[in-house]
Amino acid sequence: MKNKPESSTLTTCPYCGVGCGVEARVSDNRLIAVSGDASHPANNGRLCVKGSALHETAGPEGRLLYPQIQGQRVSWDSALDKVADTFARLIDQHGPDSVAFYLSGQILTEDYYVANKLMKGFIGSANVDTNSRLCMSSAVAGQKRAFGSDTVPACYDDLDEADLVILVGSNAAWAHPILYQRLARAKQARPDMQVVVLDPRRTATCDLADRHLALKPGSDAFLFNGLLSYLAQNDALDDDYIAQHCEGFDAALTQAQQQCPDLMTTAAYCGLEPADVQWLFEHFARTERSLTFYSQGINQSSSGTDKANAIINCHLATGRVGKPGASPFSITGQPNAMGGREVGGLANQLAAHMEFDNPTHLETVADFWQAPKMAQAPGLKAVDLFQAIERGDVKAVWIIGTNPAVSLPDSAQVRRALQQCELVVVSDCVEQTDTTALADVLLPATTWAEKNGTVTNSERRISRQRGFLQAPGEARHDWQIVCDVAARLGFGDAFAYRHPADIFQEHARLSGYRNQGSRDFDISALADLTRNQYDALAPIQWPVTDTSPEGTARMFADGHFFTASGRARLLPIDARMPANPCRDGDFVLNTGRSRDQWHTMTRTARSPRLLDHCDEPYIEISERDAQQQRIHSGDLVSLSALNAEYIGRARVTPNQQPGSLFAPIHWNDRYASHGAVDALVAAVTDPVSGQPELKQSPVRMQGLRPRWQGMLLSLDAIETPASDYWSRVTLEQGERYALAGFNDRPDWSDWVKSWLPASTDLIELLDSHANHYRAAAFRDGRLLWVFIASCDAELPPPAWLSTQLGRSLTTKERMQLLSGRASEGAPDQGAIICSCFQVGEKRIRQAMKAGANSVESLGKALSCGTNCGSCIPELKALIEHA
Known part of the structure; x- marks a missing residue:
C-alpha cells in the first residue's frame, strides 16, 4: 500500500490566548511538523516554543481510546x-x-x-x-461594570502604535511570548516608546522595560487610584470625554482622592519609591497613546474585579479607550476563554x-x-x-x-x-x-489535531x-x-x-437575534455561511455585521457603550490588600506559569525538549530569605498549608521580594510526588467574579535535608517510585526520575530490586561506606534502567545517560555507565537555555568566548533566540554576567 502524500492544514494553536495560526504538515495520519501561519494576523508566521513542539505531543500515546x-x-x-x-x-x-x-x-x-x-x-x-x-472572570466582570458588556476594546496592532505600554501582573515573555516579541520589535523600531512593568517579581518581561516597579504584592488598585488622583490634580483629565461619554466620575475620583490623595501616600501603600511613582504618573498623564496590558496578576485576586476597574477608570478619565495605541487590554490565558x-x-x-x-x-x-x-x-x-x-x-x-x-x-x-x-x-x-x-x-x-470548529483569541478574533x-x-x-x-x-x-458548521450558524443567528446594535457580540453576518465557507473562514474580529462585514478591530472609538445610558461607568474603588492574612513566619506564595509548560502538563510533558529548560517543580526564593533559612539553590524545599505539602528545588534569586515566593502551577501527581501547588491555595474568591486568589497564599517554608538523592533512568514507566520525593521527565526513549529520601538510607541492592523492573543481567557498584550506589539492568543485552544515588555528593548530569537507554553496551561502556559520565570529548551542553534549538548554557558560553557578545551574534552562531524569542532575556543575562 502506497503512503499517502504529505498534506498541510491551516489551524490555530491550542495554547495561550494569543491565538496563533499554525500550519500543520501531515503524512500517513501523523503530524510530522508545524510552522507558523504567515497569513494569520495574530502571529504573522511566528510560534513560541510550545507551539513549535506541537508535532511532538500529538501522538496516540496515553490517549483515552474507549468509553x-x-x-x-x-x-x-x-x-x-x-x-x-x-x-x-x-x-x-x-x-x-x-x-x-x-x-x-x-x-x-x-x-x-x-x-x-x-x-x-x-x-x-x-x-x-x-x-x-x-483566569479571566475578573477581567470580564470589570469590563461589564465599566462598559456594560464583556468587550475587549483593543487589538494587537495597539502594541505597535502605543507610546507607553504598562504591563501589569503579566509575565508576557513567558505566558504570551508572541505578543511580547511583537512589543520588543515595536520598541526596537521606535526606541522612544516607554515600557513599564508593574510586578512584585522581576520576571523575564522586565528585560524590555524602561522601568520595573516592584510594587508590594496585591497593591495594584492603590497605584491606579493614586494615578486617577494625580490626573485630576495635574489637569490631565479629558473633561469633554468624561462629560459626553462617562458617568460615575465624581464618585470614583472622590474615593480615589480619599484613599490616595498624593504621591507619597500612594507610594507608601505600594512599597515604591515616590520618584518611581511620579515618573510613571507623569508619563501616563502626558502620553495620549497609553496601553495598559493586564493579565493574571490582576485577575487572580480576591479583589481582581476592583483592580480591573481601577485600571479602566484611568483610561476612561483620559478618553483612552478604543483608540489606536490607547486602551485597557485584558489578555486571556487560554485559547478559547x-x-x-x-x-x-x-x-x-x-x-x-x-x-x-x-x-x-x-x-x-x-x-x-x-x-x-x-x-x-x-x-x-x-x-x-x-x-x-x-x-x-x-x-x-x-x-x-x-x-x-x-x-x-x-x-x-x-x-x-x-x-x-x-x-x-x-x-x-x-x-x-x-x-x-x-x-x-x-x-x-478528540483533541486539538482532530477537532473541527472555532476559537476566539484575546483581540476578539475568531479563527x-x-x-x-x-x-x-x-x-x-x-x-x-x-x-x-x-x-x-x-x-x-x-x-x-x-x-460544527450547523452549530456555528445557530450561534451566529442568536448573536443577531433581536439585537439591532443593543449588544456588543454580534456575528450575524456569518450566520448564512455554507459549509464550504465555514471550512474556509479566515480569521476575523467580532462584531461582524452587515455594517462591518470585514470585522471590527477596535471597540468604543465612537464613545458609545452598552450600558442603559450609553455611557461608560467609572467605579469608586476601595482598594484593599489580599484577603489571605499571613501569620508570623508565613511567606506569601505567588503561583504562575513556567516558560515551556502548559496548564497541568498533560500535553507539554510529552515533549522532552519542553522539559529541558525546567524539569522539576521549583520555588523562587529571595536571597535574604534563603540566607536566613539556610537554603541554597538546588536544595529541596517544602511549602505547607491547608494540611498539604509542595516540594520543589530552590531557586535563590535577586528577582524575588523578601517574604514572597513563587512556584509553578504545572506539576501534578503524574509528574511529581509533591508538585500540586494549588493544594496550598485557600478557596478565597473575588465576591463579584468568583475568581480565586491564586497569587497571595500564606505558606510555611522549610529547607529539607535528604539522607540521600538519586537519579533513575528507565525504559519502562515506573508508576510510583519508592522514594519520599520524586519527579518524572519524559525522554525520547523512556523516562528520567529525580529521587530523594528523608528517612534512613535503604539497603540499596534489595531496595532497588523490590520496585524496579526485574532483570537477570544486573551490574552494581557500592562504596565501602554505602554512601554511593550505582546499578544498571539490561534486557536482551540492552540497557533497561540505570540508578545512581549518593548521600553526600553531586549527581552526574543526566544528558549523556539519557542517550544510553535501549543501547547494547560493551563491558567497557557498562563500567563507564556506572561512572555516570561520558568519555572525554562527548558533547555536554549544560542546562538548556534555548528549547527551540536545544542550545545549552555551556555552548552559549563557548560562543561568547569566541567573540559572540550580543543576542544577535549568538543567534547567528547557534540559532538561539531566533525563533520564539523566549530565551532572549536569559541570553542577555548571560552576556551581562560575562
Whole structure:
C-alpha cells in the first residue's frame, strides 16, 4: 500500500490566548511538523516554543481510546445511557440544580455552545461553569461594570502604535511570548516608546522595560487610584470625554482622592519609591497613546474585579479607550476563554453576551432556542460548584477537557468532593490525569489535531481550528457526545446537528437575534455561511455585521457603550490588600506559569525538549530569605498549608521580594510526588467574579535535608517510585526520575530490586561506606534502567545517560555507565537555555568566548533566540554576567 502524500492544514494553536495560526504538515495520519501561519494576523508566521513542539505531543500515546465505566471498557451506548439515565433520575428526584457541567477554555466554541444550551435551556439549570473562571472572570466582570458588556476594546496592532505600554501582573515573555516579541520589535523600531512593568517579581518581561516597579504584592488598585488622583490634580483629565461619554466620575475620583490623595501616600501603600511613582504618573498623564496590558496578576485576586476597574477608570478619565495605541487590554490565558464567554460558558452569563438580570435577554434566548426549561438565575461558579458537590447539593458533574483536581484552589477539597459525588463523568483525550482517576464514567474525546470548529483569541478574533488527523480508537468530538446525551434526555430535535458548521450558524443567528446594535457580540453576518465557507473562514474580529462585514478591530472609538445610558461607568474603588492574612513566619506564595509548560502538563510533558529548560517543580526564593533559612539553590524545599505539602528545588534569586515566593502551577501527581501547588491555595474568591486568589497564599517554608538523592533512568514507566520525593521527565526513549529520601538510607541492592523492573543481567557498584550506589539492568543485552544515588555528593548530569537507554553496551561502556559520565570529548551542553534549538548554557558560553557578545551574534552562531524569542532575556543575562 502506497503512503499517502504529505498534506498541510491551516489551524490555530491550542495554547495561550494569543491565538496563533499554525500550519500543520501531515503524512500517513501523523503530524510530522508545524510552522507558523504567515497569513494569520495574530502571529504573522511566528510560534513560541510550545507551539513549535506541537508535532511532538500529538501522538496516540496515553490517549483515552474507549468509553469506560468504573475502569472497565464498555460500548458508547452503555456509557451514554449511564450518563443520561443518571442525570434524568437525579433531575427528577432532586431538581435540575442537582447536576452540573464544568467546561474548559481548551474546547471549541461549538462544544461550549451545545453544552451551555443543554444545561441552561433544556435541563433548566445554570450550573455550567468553566476553568476560564480561574483566569479571566475578573477581567470580564470589570469590563461589564465599566462598559456594560464583556468587550475587549483593543487589538494587537495597539502594541505597535502605543507610546507607553504598562504591563501589569503579566509575565508576557513567558505566558504570551508572541505578543511580547511583537512589543520588543515595536520598541526596537521606535526606541522612544516607554515600557513599564508593574510586578512584585522581576520576571523575564522586565528585560524590555524602561522601568520595573516592584510594587508590594496585591497593591495594584492603590497605584491606579493614586494615578486617577494625580490626573485630576495635574489637569490631565479629558473633561469633554468624561462629560459626553462617562458617568460615575465624581464618585470614583472622590474615593480615589480619599484613599490616595498624593504621591507619597500612594507610594507608601505600594512599597515604591515616590520618584518611581511620579515618573510613571507623569508619563501616563502626558502620553495620549497609553496601553495598559493586564493579565493574571490582576485577575487572580480576591479583589481582581476592583483592580480591573481601577485600571479602566484611568483610561476612561483620559478618553483612552478604543483608540489606536490607547486602551485597557485584558489578555486571556487560554485559547478559547473568549469563545466560551461568547456562548455563555460562565455560570452567570447567557449565550451571546446576554445576562440573567435582564428579562428581555432571558426571553430572547428562551424564544430563540424554544427552550422548555430556561434557567432563570445564575448557577454555581467554579469554587462554589465543587463545594456544593462535597455538600451533596450537586450529585452529578460532567467535566469536559480540564483537570480540576489539580488546577482549582484547595485541590484536596476538590478531590474529596469528586470521591463522594454520586456520578462523575469526565470527557477527555488523556486517559491518566488526577481527575480521570476519580471518574465513574470516562468518555474518550478528540483533541486539538482532530477537532473541527472555532476559537476566539484575546483581540476578539475568531479563527478556525481544523482537524487534520483521524481520531484514534473510538474518540468522538465533545459536541457530538453532548448531543447524544441530549437526545437520550428527550431533546434530540434541538440537538440534531450534523457538523460544527450547523452549530456555528445557530450561534451566529442568536448573536443577531433581536439585537439591532443593543449588544456588543454580534456575528450575524456569518450566520448564512455554507459549509464550504465555514471550512474556509479566515480569521476575523467580532462584531461582524452587515455594517462591518470585514470585522471590527477596535471597540468604543465612537464613545458609545452598552450600558442603559450609553455611557461608560467609572467605579469608586476601595482598594484593599489580599484577603489571605499571613501569620508570623508565613511567606506569601505567588503561583504562575513556567516558560515551556502548559496548564497541568498533560500535553507539554510529552515533549522532552519542553522539559529541558525546567524539569522539576521549583520555588523562587529571595536571597535574604534563603540566607536566613539556610537554603541554597538546588536544595529541596517544602511549602505547607491547608494540611498539604509542595516540594520543589530552590531557586535563590535577586528577582524575588523578601517574604514572597513563587512556584509553578504545572506539576501534578503524574509528574511529581509533591508538585500540586494549588493544594496550598485557600478557596478565597473575588465576591463579584468568583475568581480565586491564586497569587497571595500564606505558606510555611522549610529547607529539607535528604539522607540521600538519586537519579533513575528507565525504559519502562515506573508508576510510583519508592522514594519520599520524586519527579518524572519524559525522554525520547523512556523516562528520567529525580529521587530523594528523608528517612534512613535503604539497603540499596534489595531496595532497588523490590520496585524496579526485574532483570537477570544486573551490574552494581557500592562504596565501602554505602554512601554511593550505582546499578544498571539490561534486557536482551540492552540497557533497561540505570540508578545512581549518593548521600553526600553531586549527581552526574543526566544528558549523556539519557542517550544510553535501549543501547547494547560493551563491558567497557557498562563500567563507564556506572561512572555516570561520558568519555572525554562527548558533547555536554549544560542546562538548556534555548528549547527551540536545544542550545545549552555551556555552548552559549563557548560562543561568547569566541567573540559572540550580543543576542544577535549568538543567534547567528547557534540559532538561539531566533525563533520564539523566549530565551532572549536569559541570553542577555548571560552576556551581562560575562
